[in-house]
Amino acid sequence: MIKYAIFAFKGELMCFIHVLLNAIELAKKGKEAKIIIEGEAVTLIEELEKSGNPLFKKAKEMGLIDCVCKACSAKMGALEYNEKSDIPLCDEMSGHPSMNRFIDDGYRIITL
Numbered sequence: 001m002i003k004y005a006i007f008a009f010k011g012e013l014m015c016f017i018h019v020l021l022n023a024i025e026l027a028k029k030g031k032e033a034k035i036i037i038e039g040e041a042v043t044l045i046e047e048l049e050k051s052g053n054p055l056f057k058k059a060k061e062m063g064l065i066d067c068v069c070k071a072c073s074a075k076m077g078a079l080e081y082n083e084k085s086d087i088p089l090c091d092e093m094s095g096h097p098s099m100n101r102f103i104d105d106g107y108r109i110i111t112l
Helices: 013-028 039-051 054-061 070-075 079-084 099-104
Strands: 003-008 032-037 065-069 107-111
Touching: 003 013, 003 099, 013 032, 013 039, 013 054, 032 039, 039 065, 039 070, 039 079, 065 070, 070 079, 099 107
Parallel strands: 003 032, 003 107, 032 065
Antiparallel strands: none
8 A cells, every 4th residue: 555644844724725635535545644744834733623624624533644743833832732632743853753754664755
């Protein structure tokens, strides 16, 4: 099975919606997909959860969201909210999620 790790960096809602759409489609087509929320994108979690965004909810229900960056959450002022969300924080690479972990597990990396 082909596996994809999508690292979302941009804090633009429309860009992140496309991350969600692509991860959901990949999973529905039988591929494994994981979303890793990094950079400015960490600030979108609160907005997406409070608005009840259906794509974000679906991605969470499907288990597609792997983690959110702890260092970026702190830097962008979103750590307190993100710590309370049900999305794990990753910090294994100097406070950030490690692409190497996904590569070692056979994932192809996509950055958006």
